[in-house]
Amino acid sequence: MQLGAYRPGSSLVHRAPLGLKSAAVVLGSVAMLAAAHPLATGAGALLTVLAYAGAGLLRELLLPVRLMWPVLLVLGGFQLWQAGPWTAVTVIGNIFVCVLAARLLVLTVPMPRLLDGVVGLVRPLRVLGADPERFGLALALMLRSVPYLLGSSADVRDSAKARGLERNPRALAVPVVIRAVAYAQQTGDALAARGIGEPDRD
Amino acid sequence: MTVQFRAVEVRAPDADPGDAPILHPFSLDLSESRIAVIGANGSGKSTLLRLVNGLLLPTSGRVSVDGADTARRGPLVRRRVGFVFTDPLSQLVMATGRDDVELSLRRSIRSADERRAAAERALERFGLLGLADRSIYDLSGGERQLMALAAVLATDPAILVADEPSTLLDLRNTARLRTILAALPQQVIYTTHDLEFAADADRVLVVDAGRIVQDGPPGECIAAYRQLAAGKPTRQRAE
Numbered sequence: 001m002q003l004g005a006y007r008p009g010s011s012l013v014h015r016a017p018l019g020l021k022s023a024a025v026v027l028g029s030v031a032m033l034a035a036a037h038p039l040a041t042g043a044g045a046l047l048t049v050l051a052y053a054g055a056g057l058l059r060e061l062l063l064p065v066r067l068m069w070p071v072l073l074v075l076g077g078f079q080l081w082q083a084g085p086w087t088a089v090t091v092i093g094n095i096f097v098c099v100l101a102a103r104l105l106v107l108t109v110p111m112p113r114l115l116d117g118v119v120g121l122v123r124p125l126r127v128l129g130a131d132p133e134r135f136g137l138a139l140a141l142m143l144r145s146v147p148y149l150l151g152s153s154a155d156v157r158d159s160a161k162a163r164g165l166e167r168n169p170r171a172l173a174v175p176v177v178i179r180a181v182a183y184a185q186q187t188g189d190a191l192a193a194r195g196i197g198e199p200d201r202d
Numbered sequence: 203m204t205v206q207f208r209a210v211e212v213r214a215p216d217a218d219p220g221d222a223p224i225l226h227p228f229s230l231d232l233s234e235s236r237i238a239v240i241g242a243n244g245s246g247k248s249t250l251l252r253l254v255n256g257l258l259l260p261t262s263g264r265v266s267v268d269g270a271d272t273a274r275r276g277p278l279v280r281r282r283v284g285f286v287f288t289d290p291l292s293q294l295v296m297a298t299g300r301d302d303v304e305l306s307l308r309r310s311i312r313s314a315d316e317r318r319a320a321a322e323r324a325l326e327r328f329g330l331l332g333l334a335d336r337s338i339y340d341l342s343g344g345e346r347q348l349m350a351l352a353a354v355l356a357t358d359p360a361i362l363v364a365d366e367p368s369t370l371l372d373l374r375n376t377a378r379l380r381t382i383l384a385a386l387p388q389q390v391i392y393t394t395h396d397l398e399f400a401a402d403a404d405r406v407l408v409v410d411a412g413r414i415v416q417d418g419p420p421g422e423c424i425a426a427y428r429q430l431a432a433g434k435p436t437r438q439r440a441e
Contacts, residue, residue: 008335110301111298112300112304140305141295143297144297147337183292186287186292187292187295189287189292190287190294191295192280193257193285194284194306196295196309
């Protein structure tokens, strides 16, 4: 399952500079969240869908819906109960539009460019002791880990089902956690073996 | 390049003094072009390999690569020694092969354009350019292993260490991997359960229960390993 992998293309959205796309996502999201109004959410959603259409990635809109609907349903139900239908629509809509917008950025920028961008953005923090390369690497690893963990959860669900344990929360949760820890350890080993994240000097 | 092990012993970090070590004390010089390490599961083969690039440090003793101590000069050693894991999915940390090769090159090539060009050359060398932008999850096991190899060799290490690189591969991909490894200019140290693959080496080490019990030419060592696997005693390697 590819939640955050680059989709090659030559559309205007693909070719737009990373800085411009990032600024549009951040400023657009902040404005929409600050307005906290269904109309602002609708406008944000429309612009995001147009951007996906411009990038030729309309089909990609479906995957986050498939992945997020249980969380959105619970949150939406809570908001509906506590604050009424308009607030529920606004909160759920805002979360969803922000996720879609951020995802479009990842889908239209190759990972090495995204890494360069993050490293460049964090570079001024070097005076405070931050390591921009590590910061960028952490972000890249986070994006890479999402499909792994989703796939791992699906495997565990299938294994539990095969043993008739699909309703046992322990049989579902424990292997996922163990696999996640093992994956983190393997990734750490792989990075260490390649000297990635190590200081330039010996 | 020579990898030197001097009075090296490896114990589990939480082991009691009475527990058997993972690797019993040994000394060794590895300078041959192709070195295979064979032995049963859990015998200590992978531990031995992980010592070579400092992924694991010995409990006592010293490991050095061309004079550079793995404990003191880890980053330098890891630039000289590339490491390929059994499961390429554990090794490929980026979403696509191209991204992963570029990640390997980040430290050595600062310019993004030059890095991209170098990554393309590394992928082309293994005939992987057409698969460069595919998700690593959409690649076959053989393609993934070659991608992992390309990512490691992109930085041009002097030594390639490969921990059971053919275990997850079918016959055709194993043959392809063997051909590629045989043609590399690098010194290659690998573990394997495939005795034909082990026979490609100039020198073979047989590891059993944490001890190097045989060390020599492939024919002799493979025969000794067969005896060992059949439960017959084998000649102990002289220290």
